[in-house]
Amino acid sequence: MEAIPEQRLHPLSWLFELFNVLRQFIVPILILLFTGQGDRYELWGLLGVGVMVPLAVARYYSFRYRIGRDRIVIRSGLLHKTVRDIAFTRIQNVTLHQGLLHRLMNVAEVRLETGGGEDKEEGRMRVLGFAEAQALQRIIRSSELPVSSVDAEAPAAEEQVLLQLPTRELLKLGLISNKGMLLVAAGIGGAYQFNWKLPQAVFENVGGWLMNHRDDLGNGPGAYVLGGMLVLLAAFTLLRLISILQAILHYHGFVLSSDAHRLSITRGLLSRFNGSLPRTRIQAWTLQQGWLQRRFKRYALRVDAAAGSNQKHEQLESHWALAPIADDAGIAQIIGAVLPAGSWPVAEWLPLHPNAWKRRFKVPAFFLLSVSAVCVFWVGYYGLLPLLGIPWLYVQSKIWARHAGYAHANGLIAVREGWIGKHWRFAQTRKVQAVYLKQSPFDRRYGMATVFCDTVNAGMSEPTLAVRYLPFDEAVRLHDELAAAIAQ
Numbered sequence: 365m366e367a368i369p370e371q372r373l374h375p376l377s378w379l380f381e382l383f384n385v386l387r388q389f390i391v392p393i394l395i396l397l398f399t400g401q402g403d404r405y406e407l408w409g410l411l412g413v414g415v416m417v418p419l420a421v422a423r424y425y426s427f428r429y430r431i432g433r434d435r436i437v438i439r440s441g442l443l444h445k446t447v448r449d450i451a452f453t454r455i456q457n458v459t460l461h462q463g464l465l466h467r468l469m470n471v472a473e474v475r476l477e478t479g480g481g482e483d484k485e486e487g488r489m490r491v492l493g494f495a496e497a498q499a500l501q502r503i504i505r506s507s508e509l510p511v512s513s514v515d516a517e518a519p520a521a522e523e524q525v526l527l528q529l530p531t532r533e534l535l536k537l538g539l540i541s542n543k544g545m546l547l548v549a550a551g552i553g554g555a556y557q558f559n560w561k562l563p564q565a566v567f568e569n570v571g572g573w574l575m576n577h578r579d580d581l582g583n584g585p586g587a588y589v590l591g592g593m594l595v596l597l598a599a600f601t602l603l604r605l606i607s608i609l610q611a612i613l614h615y616h617g618f619v620l621s622s623d624a625h626r627l628s629i630t631r632g633l634l635s636r637f638n639g640s641l642p643r644t645r646i647q648a649w650t651l652q653q654g655w656l657q658r659r660f661k662r663y664a665l666r667v668d669a670a671a672g673s674n675q676k677h678e679q680l681e682s683h684w685a686l687a688p689i690a691d692d693a694g695i696a697q698i699i700g701a702v703l704p705a706g707s708w709p710v711a712e713w714l715p716l717h718p719n720a721w722k723r724r725f726k727v728p729a730f731f732l733l734s735v736s737a738v739c740v741f742w743v744g745y746y747g748l749l750p751l752l753g754i755p756w757l758y759v760q761s762k763i764w765a766r767h768a769g770y771a772h773a774n775g776l777i778a779v780r781e782g783w784i785g786k787h788w789r790f791a792q793t794r795k796v797q798a799v800y801l802k803q804s805p806f807d808r809r810y811g812m813a814t815v816f817c818d819t820v821n822a823g824m825s826e827p828t829l830a831v832r833y834l835p836f837d838e839a840v841r842l843h844d845e846l847a848a849a850i851a852q
Contacts, residue, residue, distance in 0.1 A: 538608025
């Protein structure tokens, strides 16, 4: 039988290896050149850049891969040789990543993720031609049987599109999201690295502008109030514009599709992401609807994935946000394509213990009492002002308990919480790995308990699925039902 020949990466692979090394020195160089600050010894690392060029070229020539009938064999290394023999059945995800430079050169980075328990992808191929990368992705996903090379013209497997996000939906996502605030906070932190006086100078200039134009705004305290409101309005508008820009860059061309075995996501304007999630790796679901989302009648849906490697939590959350924004119909279509028919939406929610609101109320109320006692000691009667929050806590706890609930039916365990911002978390009973019951002294006094349901990687990207503050007998019954289902 004719041997299957080995193949090399794209001829420009060495260039991307070099860029990956240089990226580590960009921030120290910018700080040193533009601000004159920092330790000049930070540039010493650049002495090794000259050595990295031949090493990157050598890595290109030493890296080989061979696509067999049911596996891919990757050989790499100069002095320390490594051979990875990865069966297609072990590969849980094939991700294609394209940065701006990748797209300009029509190449892609391929990442093969398995269940090997390593701290990174078991196979990373930097870089392949985009057509070859797509063909390799199709072969692994469909377990096709190549003979000697990748068939770049092979037709893609039939997929059902579950969700597409047009530009108007991305605009809504930007208006709803608070990512602008996070990016500005990160920018302020970066500004402190370049020049620690820069953020202070910005605030001083804004204050100076208000002082210089206070006559235009009027006289008296009202002028300062109006000026402050204008500044807040300008800041709010800027943050929303940044959020909209981030949403467009991150989710442009977002398509969620499904076939018989996996969900696939394509997204990104400058940096393009193309990845898939096997249905069997989906452990738990989180559906959220904040206050602004309720105004737009939109939701956000993401899942916990059983990661075979110790991936960063941020990567899990960003890659498997199945629906960053979607309406009722879109959410129903996505969930219905994965879960058994009739599982979602839940037909009947069961209430919590009648005293569940007290469990929600007492801890923050005790905290306010403690803060108030300290404040009274230092400032006198004005320290009683924090107690004004107790009536709000009382009302909030009562309403929270009235809206909270749980369900265990049709092979699904689900909880719902919140009223200003709503939150649902659910999982198939067969995905639950462990179940346990907990009681605090307060719970024992009022005859209630909480049932915790752990899935694979529970508590990493999302909190554990917890059915809180049930009557004790009901909690024991739910615990026993789930334990029996796990045993089966």
